[in-house]
Amino acid sequence: MQRTQSTTLAGIAFLCLVILALLALGCGSGNRFTDPENTPGAAGPPDSSPGGSDGPQRTIKVVNKLFSPVRLAQDGKALGTAGRVDSVIVTVPLDGGPLRWDMIQSRNTAGDPVGEPLGYHFVVTASTPSRVIISNTVNGEKYFAIMLSNRADDEVEFGVNMGLGTGEKRWERRCGCTLEPDSPLTYFGYYRLLEGSNIRVYPSGANYSGPYDTWLRFSHQVDNGSGILLLNIFATPGGGNTAGGSLTAAGS
Structure with missing residues (x-):
């Protein structure tokens, strides 16, 4: 019974985070992209x-x-x-x-x-x-949607599935977006969920080179249905941190 209650509470907490994200999108954070x-x-x-x-x-x-x-x-x-x-x-x-x-x-x-x-x-x-x-499963393939907040003091940029795939199956995506300091959860589109999927966060202006922080092995945090992945940045990237340090899943 205790395990069932914990699972239910976790589900409610995730739903609340999604609702908060919807409200944040409605407020507008000044980030440099267009909400669909x-x-x-x-x-x-x-x-x-x-x-x-x-x-x-x-x-x-x-x-x-x-x-x-x-x-x-x-x-x-x-x-x-x-x-x-x-x-x-x-x-x-x-x-x-x-x-x-x-x-x-x-x-x-x-x-x-x-x-x-x-x-x-x-x-x-x-x-x-x-x-x-x-849903986020399309023709047998899974995708995840990035919702990212920046609680650090500096603007950041990020890339997804960096270094993965070649040719027509090259899955690396450079957003061309920036996320300003103190930004709430912000939606940045869908990406292929692969065994080696990663999200690299760079200081703004780095042009996807030099030191970065990264998320790895996050497939278990992707919501089944919407594909939403909630993530936080807590410090200016560049120290080689991985999830659990300056980068965490939202709500953790």
Whole structure:
């Protein structure tokens, strides 16, 4: 019984942290990237019309567990947008093409997308469930969403999956973002969750070179569904620290 209570309390604590992060995003921290919820065209009611088809149709509730909104379309026709951690109901013809979803990515100040593009499709038939879930597992591959706070005295920059992969499967992502001192939890997009996934934090202006601190082996801290990974920075990076020193999981 004691173990069950501890697990329940841990779940409640994680939910509270996510809610606080949502509130922080709403307040705006001055960090140099564009929140996808504020991207033009990121929100709006669904167009639930069946595209003029007189044939059989299927009404589906699309549940988006991701921390970014997703756009829905069939045969190139926009069907609406499901907001972050939200849902939308669409009605589609059974004789149409696959129902496609694509995540709306954050962008840095240069206008470049942050993180990996996520999207997939599914064929709509009479047996398609009336409730479909979009999560951080996409076509069998897992992704994680970085939510990072900076409690240090200096601005920082960071890279994800540094040094991993080659060619078309090169997973290194340099955000091109900075996080100002005393910043609350801030969302920075989705990244592939690999066996050797890492997050390196550098002093701002280092251009991803020189001394850095790093997070490793954090897959057990990634929320199953949203993919959210909550992390804190407590000291200016550069001392070669790993998670547990100047870098911790939020709430630890």
